[in-house]
Amino acid sequence: MSQTVDRALSILPLLAEGPADLGQVADRLGVHKSTALRLLRTLHEHGLVYRQSDQRYRLGARLFALAQEAMENLDIREIAHPHLVRLNEQCGHTVHLAVYEENEVLYIDKVESRYPVRMYSRIGKPVAITVAAVAKLLLADLPEPERRALAEQLDYPLYTARSTPHAEAFLKELATVREQGWATDLGGHEESINCVAAPVRGADGRVVAAMSVSAPNVVVTAEELLSLLPLVRRTADAISGEYSGRTPVKGTPA
Amino acid sequence: MSQTVDRALSILPLLAEGPADLGQVADRLGVHKSTALRLLRTLHEHGLVYRQSDQRYRLGARLFALAQEAMENLDIREIAHPHLVRLNEQCGHTVHLAVYEENEVLYIDKVESRYPVRMYSRIGKPVAITVAAVAKLLLADLPEPERRALAEQLDYPLYTARSTPHAEAFLKELATVREQGWATDLGGHEESINCVAAPVRGADGRVVAAMSVSAPNVVVTAEELLSLLPLVRRTADAISGEYSGRTPVKGTPA
DNA sequence: CTCAGGCGTTGCGTATTCTGCAACGACCAT
DNA sequence: ATGGTCGTTGCAGAATACGCAACGCCTGAG
Structure with missing residues (x-):
């Protein structure tokens, strides 16, 4: 229902398959690199994706913490x-x-x-x-x-x-x-x-x-x-x- | 960097504290109910939040699956x-x-x-x-x-x-x-x-x-x-x- | 039984926000 | 040196998300 959020969230399962760089994410989302960058940045700020040393993105730590808390509740x-x-x-x-x-x-x-x-x-x-x-x-x-x-x-x-x-x-x-x-x-x-x-x-x-x-x-x-x-x-x-x-x-x- | 996504993602840690209804989410986000609804819907479509029988929202199953896959990678x-x-x-x-x-x-x-x-x-x-x-x-x-x-x-x-x-x-x-x-x-x-x-x-x-x-x-x-x-x-x-x-x-x- | 109050939901007009472009800089390999 | 790739930035236009107000539903009180 919300395009921006929808795109951002689509990144997560994509990264679940393995680390990916900016270009790959942009391609698979079907958006411009700059758009993908902005989305990834936002996800990053929330700790949902992590940028590893080779600059590629993968799923981040907060995801574990969230799943953890969710389970305990x-x-x-x-x-x-x-x-x-x-x-x-x-x-x-x-x-x-x-x-x-x-x-x-x-x-x-x-x-x-x-x-x-x-x-x-x-x-x-x-x-x-x-x-x-x-x-x-x-x-x-x-x-x-x-x-x-x-x-x-x-x-x-x-x-x-x-x-x-x-x-x-x-x-x-x-x-x-x-x-x-x-x-x-x-x-x-x-x-x-x-x-x-x-x-x-x-x-x-x-x-x-x-x-x-x-x-x-x-x-x-x-x-x-x-x-x-x-x-x-x-x-x-x-x-x-x-x-x-x-x-x-x-x-x-x- | 992206307001909409930022707001949407802010819902997750909020729900990690425990289930919440639409009004509560909207209040704590500082947005109108209709906005909160749209965000929650999007999160819901991606399985990140779940709507329990009393209509309240809590964190969803896909979160586990994602954390799982992330770990295995x-x-x-x-x-x-x-x-x-x-x-x-x-x-x-x-x-x-x-x-x-x-x-x-x-x-x-x-x-x-x-x-x-x-x-x-x-x-x-x-x-x-x-x-x-x-x-x-x-x-x-x-x-x-x-x-x-x-x-x-x-x-x-x-x-x-x-x-x-x-x-x-x-x-x-x-x-x-x-x-x-x-x-x-x-x-x-x-x-x-x-x-x-x-x-x-x-x-x-x-x-x-x-x-x-x-x-x-x-x-x-x-x-x-x-x-x-x-x-x-x-x-x-x-x-x-x-x-x-x-x-x-x-x-x-x- | 009626009615008020609360809650989730919807459609819509406005303007805020996101988008894609193009250009730049860094880095790598040729 | 230089061509190529990749991430990054600023910007102007436009698509998109926002808040409003109204509706329907349910619940509980009078």
Whole structure:
């Protein structure tokens, strides 16, 4: 709606692909160099882009800080975290927490036990929406027309032979998930990885988040993982209870 | 430099404090509601802000994705990661990698301690710049005038009794660090946590990153931690060598 | 049930702001 | 030395964003 801002913001995903110099930015925006320069300068002042020593631009530090703060302000995350930790202690596997937003599903927390390597590296990354167990739960709760519309505009990459192949299959799976109140991903994303997931609901019963337990089948078979379902559901329900119990409003500025 | 973009971007840190409605945003920007609306809409189209069910705005999902991609494109991080992992395997403690950018020092990678004691730090979070060992190394390498200017504009929070108290002391410490080529933080941030850090240098000898090993003194004493210094330095040097060896330019678009 | 107040939204005329041009200076490689 | 590339600047014109005022919606009070 605002041309200038629109152009400026278009620079960000462009730089996300890698550093670029002024000319490249101007070209890909379809504007004059001087225009691109002014936009980049403004972005720079706000710390969103950084100018490295070779004069090329790349995404800047404040972006991390913003994403960080944004995440910390999600109260579902705050409430859920101790539960995720406890669940991880009980079963030993990787635990994820995810939310739906604007046609995307993304992890907002993760507890890993065996290889704590890259603890936060995948948080914030959009998940494989057509196969992930958490995605199924979150999408299954969307109003029917929206769900259908989304399902049909999605791509269905065949990560493995067990990936959801097309919209029709996906909608059918969502219906099942919606009914049973939990979801799985059995090798749909990576051949050897299975997941079980359960929904976290708000006071009105709508699904506000989903949590999952993931494990490679060299550690536990799919059946063994499924046996954890009651535990996962109990944990999710506990989070739901706490989340809908009270709404701690703390962001009251002076 | 560009008013419109400037205003739009000013909304982001504002929303980072917590969700806000249209009126609040307009007020704090000092613009008319209709203007604020237009800006928010543009931000929304780019996924940088999200409109929650109560109509208030908060930071959006794409912010995470961007921060994510930005991080993955830092090649120092990519090169250093396996070394961090190996170092962690050798000593068992938490290993951090940090860079300096625009008056801030921030962690860009982390390998968790194998000991159950966890330390609060997050990738992307700005570090306690006046006390952290990695910060000392990165700032010590700045050109003298810049270093001095920065040191004097900083705040010096007294996290503990051993925190750096003021600019003068900090500059003195930086001089020492600069000379010896490594740094420590002995309880300057949290009473019981000690760190040893070493610099990663580019081909031109400038410090491009810093890595540290941190451990609570209930696990190892400061002296024991210091005995790891040669190992830490060797690892940092190995990263430096690999980093300055070649400059893999991969971001060449079609 | 009515009405006032608050909030988000829209269309529009004005003028502020952004744009593209062209020229300059720095730097690199030939 | 010199041609080329790249980032930077000032400027005049015009497209663009701004603020205004009015509308519709919802909520809560009388």
